[in-house]
Amino acid sequence: MSARIAFSLALLGSALLSSAAMSCSSKSNSTTTSSATCTPGADGSYVNGLYDSLSDYCMVDIENGQVRPLSERVVPYSLATPLFSDYAVKYRTVWTPPGQSAPYSATGQLDLPKGTIITKSFGFPIDPAAPDGAIRWVETRIMARGETGWLASSYLWNDAQTEATNQPGGKVIPLDITGTDGVKQHATYLVPSTTQCPKCHGQEPVKLLPIGTRADQLTGSMDYGHGPESQLTHWQTEGILTGVAADGTGPTPLPTWNDPNTGDVASRARAYLDANCAYCHSEHGEARTTGLFLAFTETDPLRLGICKAPVAAGRASTTNSFDVVPGKPDESILIHRVEATEASIAMPEIGRSTIHHEAATLLRQWVSGLPGTCPAGK
Ligand code: HEC
Ligand code: HEC
Numbered sequence: 001m002s003a004r005i006a007f008s009l010a011l012l013g014s015a016l017l018s019s020a021a022m023s024c025s026s027k028s029n030s031t032t033t034s035s036a037t038c039t040p041g042a043d044g045s046y047v048n049g050l051y052d053s054l055s056d057y058c059m060v061d062i063e064n065g066q067v068r069p070l071s072e073r074v075v076p077y078s079l080a081t082p083l084f085s086d087y088a089v090k091y092r093t094v095w096t097p098p099g100q101s102a103p104y105s106a107t108g109q110l111d112l113p114k115g116t117i118i119t120k121s122f123g124f125p126i127d128p129a130a131p132d133g134a135i136r137w138v139e140t141r142i143m144a145r146g147e148t149g150w151l152a153s154s155y156l157w158n159d160a161q162t163e164a165t166n167q168p169g170g171k172v173i174p175l176d177i178t179g180t181d182g183v184k185q186h187a188t189y190l191v192p193s194t195t196q197c198p199k200c201h202g203q204e205p206v207k208l209l210p211i212g213t214r215a216d217q218l219t220g221s222m223d224y225g226h227g228p229e230s231q232l233t234h235w236q237t238e239g240i241l242t243g244v245a246a247d248g249t250g251p252t253p254l255p256t257w258n259d260p261n262t263g264d265v266a267s268r269a270r271a272y273l274d275a276n277c278a279y280c281h282s283e284h285g286e287a288r289t290t291g292l293f294l295a296f297t298e299t300d301p302l303r304l305g306i307c308k309a310p311v312a313a314g315r316a317s318t319t320n321s322f323d324v325v326p327g328k329p330d331e332s333i334l335i336h337r338v339e340a341t342e343a344s345i346a347m348p349e350i351g352r353s354t355i356h357h358e359a360a361t362l363l364r365q366w367v368s369g370l371p372g373t374c375p376a377g378k
Contacts, residue, residue, distance in 0.1 A: 040071050040095055040117075047115060047146040054140055054155040054164035059119050060093055062161045065134025067091040067121045073098070073238050075224075077231050079217040080254040080262070081275040084356045086187045087177050088122040089135055094213065096240045104232070104243035106251040110213045112240075116145040118210060124175065138173060139191045140164050143201070143210055150208040152197040168194045177354060185354040192351065199350055203284040211279045216296075219253035254296060258358060269366030270296050272359050276348060292323055305334055307374035316345045326370035329363075338363055 038058035042051070051057060059074050060067050069076055074095045082090060096102070097115035105111070112118075123137035141154045155164035156171060170193030178184045190196075201208045218235070221228040230248030235241040244250070255263030257272040273281075274296035280287040281294040290311050293303040302308050305323030310316070310333055317333045325331040337347040339360050346352060 038070060040074060041097060041115065044097070044115065046117070046144050046151070049146075050142060050144060050151050050153050050166060052166050054142070054166075057117055057119075057142065059095060059117055059142075060091075060121065060140065062137055062157070065126070065136075065161075067123075067137060067140070069093050071095075073240075075235060075238050075240060076222065077218060077235075078220060078222060079212050079275070080220055081217070081257045081271045082212070083276055083351075084359060085122060085351055086189050086354045087356075088124060088138070088189070091119075091121040091123075092212070093119045094235070094240060098239065101239050101242045104215065104236075104241050106215050108214065109210060110215065110241070112145055112210070112213065114145050114147070118143045118213070124177070137161060137164075138189070139167070141192075141197075143208070149206070150201075150210070152201060152208050153194050154191050156191060167191060170194075170196060183357065188353045190351055190353070196350060199286055200279055200348075202286065203279075203282075204288065206284075212275075215250045216252065216254045217275075219250040257362060265362065265365045265369060269362050272362060276359075280348065305332075306370065306372070316340075322374050324367055324370070325374050326372045327368060329367040332367050335360070335363060335367060 038055070040058045042056055042058060045051075046057065055061065058070050060069055062068070074093050076091065076093050078092065094112070095117045096113055100113040100115055102110045102112045102116075119140050119142055121137055121140040123135035125132075126134050126136050137157045139154045139156050141152070143150055143152045145151075154167050154170065156167040157164045171191040173189045173191065175187050175189055176184060177187050198207050201211060203209050215232065218231050221230050222234070223229070224234055230250075232241065232244045232250050233248035236244040253262070254274060255267045255271040257268045257275070260268070262268065263271065273294040278293070278295040279285050281290065281292050282288065283293070291303065292305050292308065292310075293300075294305075298304055306326060308323045309321060310323060316337060318336060320331050320333050320336065323332065323334045329335045334347075337345055339355055340346045341353060341355060343349075
């Protein structure tokens with residue numbers, strides 16, 4: 001499984017690619033906002049309704065094809081195992097109002113304070129031969145903890161990559177993606193509408209909650225300009241967290257799905273299912289009525305889908321009887337749905353239009369290695 005993928009981006013019927021190349025070469029002349037000229041959070045009124053322009057938050061802008069934070073307390077972070085979104089490159093930041101912090105917690109979502117602003121930017125490398133080079137950024141999603149709960153919306157970047165504008169209605173962007181293995185896939189990349197955020201970010205009865213801001217996802221280190229540093233320690237240094245252990249150690253990290261140094265096939269497959277499925281497939285998530293629960297901590301084989309008949313049969317199940325059949329990936333509905341792109345069959349049911357081949361391979365290996373047999377099915 002290749003850890004790095006290169007992309008060639010051809011935006012069908014859209015000026016996105018050519019304008020992206022232009023904006024890239026003209027980048028050095030662009031005047032981007034700097035930390036000296038804006039105040040993170042501005043007047044704070046976003047807690048009662050999100051701003052129209054991304055620049056109003058003073059969180060991030062784009063310089064030389066890279067998203068960058070606009071102040072030291074706007075802290076970039078990465079996750080042990082992220083969500084797959086059609087091979088998009090992602091950049092995340094977190095910021096809390098000065099003096100406001102969350103208490104460290106080893107389990108569950110961190111309880112980030114009112115006024116917290118989290119950004120998550122999505123882009124695609126302009127040059128497929130240079131996956132680490134300039135990126136055409138498509139959208140930056142914002143979650144802000146408001147007066148009465150979390151607020152969420154996506155901001156669409158202009159062609160010049162100088163401003164992103166609130167796009168509550170979302171957008172579908174067709175593009176072609178090529179892996180380093182040469183495999184081409186056509187994507188219909190989804191910029192979700194504000195009504196779609198709760199499908200994934202909702203935890204009944206709460207409409208919107210962050211998903212990735214959990215200690216076991218944040219145990220990795222990042223270079224903030226002085227060499228690799230524990231993310232949790234850095235969040236504490238910047239006043240976003242309190243109560244982090246002095247040595248920066250957190251809970252047992254969630255394995256990184258594509259790094260064999262972090263766990264065996266089974267634990268990495270389970271980490272992938274946790275990060276990509278469990279926010280819906282959990283007691284309070286969108287798929288709670290299926291009884292298929294895919295959190296990393298789940299131990300009940302039936303709840304994990306092993307020899308579990310799906311609640312709704314039909315096309316999504318083909319002729320197969322169970323979500324997961326030990327030793328038999330080809331007979332497992334879970335694998336079938338991970339490898340599908342057709343609406344109503346594909347899982348996740350939103351936010352993915354291409355097949356994540358590398359992950360499907362890992363999940364197949366996991367199923368192949370599971371012991372036991374299921375009773376005769378339908
Ligand atoms: C397909 C499901 C899905 C949809 C739809 C979705 N998100 Fe997310 N989002 C996630 C997952 C999973 C994470 C955490 C993992 C990661 O960041 O890779 C996340 C992370 C985020 C983060 C970083 C904070 C956090 O929750 O960890 C922001 C900000 C965010 N999403 C905003 C939005 C907004 C705004 C929308 C709607 C316009 C939206 N998301 C729609 C699944 C989704
Ligand atoms: C955005 C929410 C969402 C996400 C994310 C999601 N699912 Fe689902 N899933 C559903 C819903 C809703 C159903 C029930 C309707 C259906 O079967 O299509 C379902 C049903 C299923 C079923 C049938 C389960 C049963 O026993 O009835 C399987 C298997 C499945 N999902 C696998 C996955 C896998 C694997 C992932 C992650 C790669 C995933 N899902 C991510 C919403 C989601």
